[in-house]
Amino acid sequence: MAFTFKKQIFGFMDLLRFKKLVPNRRKMLAEGSSAPLPKSYRVNETAHILHPGYQNAALVQIEQNTADTKTYTFETDKPFYFRAGQYLTLGCKIGNSEVSRPYAISSAPQEALKKRVSLTVKKSGFFSGYLFDHAKTGDVFALGDPSGDFCYEPIKDAKQIVAIAGGSGITPFYSMAQAVTAGTDEYTLTIFYGAKTEDEIIFKKELDALVSDKIKVIYVLSDEEKEGYEHGFIGAELLRKYVSGDYTVMMCGPAAMYAFAEKELASLNIPLRRIKKEANCVGMRDAEKKLYTLTVHIGFDTYTIPADSRETILVAMERAGLKVPSKCRAGGCGFCHSKLLSGKFSIAGADKRRLADAKFGYLHPCCSYPDSDMELIVPKA
Ligand code: FES
Structure with a gap:
């Protein structure tokens, strides 16, 4: 019975509130400012x-x-x-x-x-x-706008970053070292930098100047014996020698370096979520040269262009002077995402398309090679 009584009281109060709803709303509208709404907001302006x-x-x-x-x-x-x-x-x-x-x-x-x-x-x-x-x-x-997610993620990554760089793959880590030094990024950075010889090391002077309690740099030469350097390739033994505790590994360099480092990292039992690899741009494939014809629809225009079987579809379109969108050129950003109408193609490396894209016939021209004449719809750049 008590329950029924309470329910009735609340039902009555609700009815009162409901009766006041419209007059209250009218009153608030009458009291509101008649100034026009802003055309843009500060947060959007800052983002822009x-x-x-x-x-x-x-x-x-x-x-x-x-x-x-x-x-x-x-x-x-x-x-x-x-x-x-x-x-x-x-x-x-x-x-x-x-x-x-x-x-x-x-x-x-x-x-x-x-x-x-x-x-x-x-x-x-x-x-x-x-x-x-x-x-x-x-x-x-x-x-273009800055892109890519080869960055430190405070929630996901350890406070200690172990960078494995090969050749010009040192570039993002040099930027990170400067960010850590300036205090804009909060982590410690241990860079293992592999090069064939001392002469091939990029930013040596600049990196040495950044060494601190937050930044360590270990140079590893593969083709030259020199005092003050480690020798060979960057592997588990070197990582054990210089780093301990919890860390995230970030790698940037040639494909051969990834293949070697991945095997070595497996022996260190580092969880996969703590290993990041920067994707390399897709280049020419090692295949017999054949010439195909691409029919490309962009907006209301249609172009017929030649395509070399060894080059990606994106390169064929660029060579023909078509203005087509691209960013990562590695199949990762989806910026070049195009619709296949007919024809066959091969993907360089792993297929990074979403399942739905693969199912409904979309492809990434940046990492796809033509295997026949093709027809596709490409978005405007
Ligand atoms: S340019 Fe990034 S997926 Fe093609």
């Missing part, structure tokens, strides 16, 4: 300032690091924000082709807020070769 999208970047400095590596410093139109470890897409027109390529950022995050950013480039391939041989200060390039 920090992530301005594609912008112009003037090349202001070129520095030769090693025989086949240079660092290019740009002044951007607008300041922007990035996380140490991310990459930028740099693009320009070469002849009739619209070309772009992702490059790891070597400068510190705080520099980008002052409209300066540096990218370190190893000479290889069409666009890097162009930069190496033809780019000069004063040239203006298109620079």
Whole structure:
């Protein structure tokens, strides 16, 4: 009975509240400001300032690091924000082709807020070769938003990062070392840096200057015996010698280094979630040269272009001067995601598409090679 009584009281109160609902709402509307709503909000404006999208970047400095590596410093139109470890897409027109390529950022995050950013480039391939041989200060390039998740994640990662770098794979770690030194990132960094010889080490002077209680650098030479260096390849034995406790491993370098390091890390029982690997751009495949025809629909336009079986579909479209979207060029970001209408293709390495994409016939042209004539719908850049 008591329960029924309470229920009746509350039911009565609710009815009263309900009766007052409309007059209360009217009263509040009458008392409200008649000023028009703001066209934009501070939080959106700040986000837009920090992530301005594609912008112009003037090349202001070129520095030769090693025989086949240079660092290019740009002044951007607008300041922007990035996380140490991310990459930028740099693009320009070469002849009739619209070309772009992702490059790891070597400068510190705080520099980008002052409209300066540096990218370190190893000479290889069409666009890097162009930069190496033809780019000069004063040239203006298109620079995309910072992308990639090869970054420190405070919730997921240990407080200690063990970096394994090979060759120009040191680039994101140099940016991280600067971020840790400046206090923008809170972790300790032990860098194992593998190179064939001392001459091939990039940023040696700069890295040595950053060594502190938070940053350690161990240089490992594979083809040269020299005092003050470790020798051979970066493996479990070296990690045991220099690091202990809980750590996250981040790797950036050539595929052969990943294959070796992965086997070695298995013997250390590091959980897979604590091992991160930066994806490499997909290059040419080792296959017999065949020529195919691609029919490409972009918006209301249709193009018929040739495609070399050894090059990715993305490269074929760029060579033909089509303006097509790309960022990571490694199948990871989904930016080039296109719809296959007909034809066959092979994927370089692991298939990183979502299950639904594979099922409904979508592909990533950046990491797919043509195996027949093809027809596809590509989004506008
Ligand atoms: S450019 Fe990133 S998936 Fe193709």
